[in-house]
Amino acid sequence: MAFFLEALFGGLMAGMLYSLVALGFVLIFKASGVFNFAQGAMVLFAALAMARFSEWVPGWLGLESKFLGNLLAFVLAAGVMFMLAWLIERLVLRHLVNQEGVTLLMATLGITYFLDGLGQTIFGSAIYKIDVGMPKEPVFLFESVFPGGVLISLEDVYAACIAALLVVVLSLFFQKTSTGRALRAVADDHQAAQSIGIPLNRIWVIVWFVAGITALVAGIIWGSKLGVQFSLTTVALRALPVIILGGLTSVPGAIIGGLIIGVGEKLSEVYLGPYVGGGIEIWFAYMLALVFLLFRPQGLFGEKIIDRV
């Protein structure tokens, strides 16, 4: 039982991290109808900015306090993500108003390669570490219930709390505010949105900035666990099945999808793995996504696909 719980917790935590990346995809899709291929590149870019600023800033200002250094680095990295959102709107999206989704998808593919290169040119291409002071030591829970207790990592618990907070804030923003309504409107129809006075340009900067911030948070958490390196961009690939499962248009869907996939991966590896020679973890998520595509293409919480003929 203790072993099962450990696997379950491990899965939930891994799932939370997938969710964070998936959130970025969902935000941009919900608010502009664009599948943003560059989300993974944004995670790396943001994480690189954070890692390097937290290294440079104390040097520039002669700061002793690590907390202050990290805080300033976070603010600077957020500033960089804002600049990035602004530039993407100005140089790319503005010229593609009223275009097909596919055109925009291709544009984000271009942005991906550009960001990969730019990030490493500016910030360097070695492996960097982010240390925001998350506790590394594991703790044992339920020691009185099970012999030896259940081993979980405090770092994962922190990460989960941060992710949960982010989700609550984003859901409120989307569902309850007029800006959120404007974002959803822009996703559905550019022309109509313009006619009621929604400024597309500003909305796009907001969306990409918000997605940039989620990328930054995801980058910091992933980065402090695994180190900041090029392979971070591939976490985006892990997030794809999550959004298929949860639904491209649902913020809670991204979270629950992530949890299901995280838990599914771990449990299937532990319990089914031995019978098929292991390695289930690698393809489990994609198989699950495939099944969903066949039977419920809008995902668990996505907007139902309506097609009037």
Place this chain on the structure above:
Amino acid sequence: MSKVIGEVILGVQNISLRFGGVKALTDISFDVREHEVRAIIGPNGAGKSSMLNCINGVYTPQEGSITFRGQSFDHMNSRQVAEMGIARTFQNLALFKGMSVIDNIMTGRNLKIRSNIFLQALRIGPAQREEEEHRLKVEHIIDFLEIQAYRKTPVGQLPYGLQKRVDLGRALAMEPQVLLLDEPMAGMNMEEKQDMCRFILDVNDEFGTTIVLIEHDMGVVMDISDRVVVLDYGKKIGDGTPEEVRNNKEVISAYLGTSH
């Protein structure tokens, strides 16, 4: 009808619009008076929608100017147009399909929402009150358009005629001074057309909204409009009361064809 037609509220002067070598509009001028129903008619491809798009700020005419309440503009900007109180509906529905009827119409109030985004998110104090006020306005519009039963339905699921009403509702939510309607009755059956006519006339009557209307159905146009502009191949060929336009030789030949 006892409505009083006021001063000129909106005017276009010598508007020309080209797409490459195609002349969509050539030297068009006309004016719209406050509280009137002004129709723009013409055969397919005459440039009617292009005209609306110029007023609405979607297209930028190469020549000419647009005046609104005495202010003159070389071209309009969508946001500015919306802020000045000009709303529009679309020929091919342009609704937010995934959103409910209420949310669609609420988007029309977006420009009027003043409270701080953080207060809105948490629904506290003034933000809550403001949201309620806007919702009340939206409910009035929903009652007015007789779509109470569908308020929570995603508009993508509604039949065409009702979607047209939601489109009108969203424009009304902006409480516009001028309402631009791009073929509000296209593709409707007789009954739906009559309903739509009634809504348009009621809006004009009750709220005093000035209406600029593009329509193909001659019967409808002649019945409800005060003055009519006729376009053909991007040129203005007639302007006047329905009676005058009906007897205009050029208009008759544009519609019926002539032997050359």
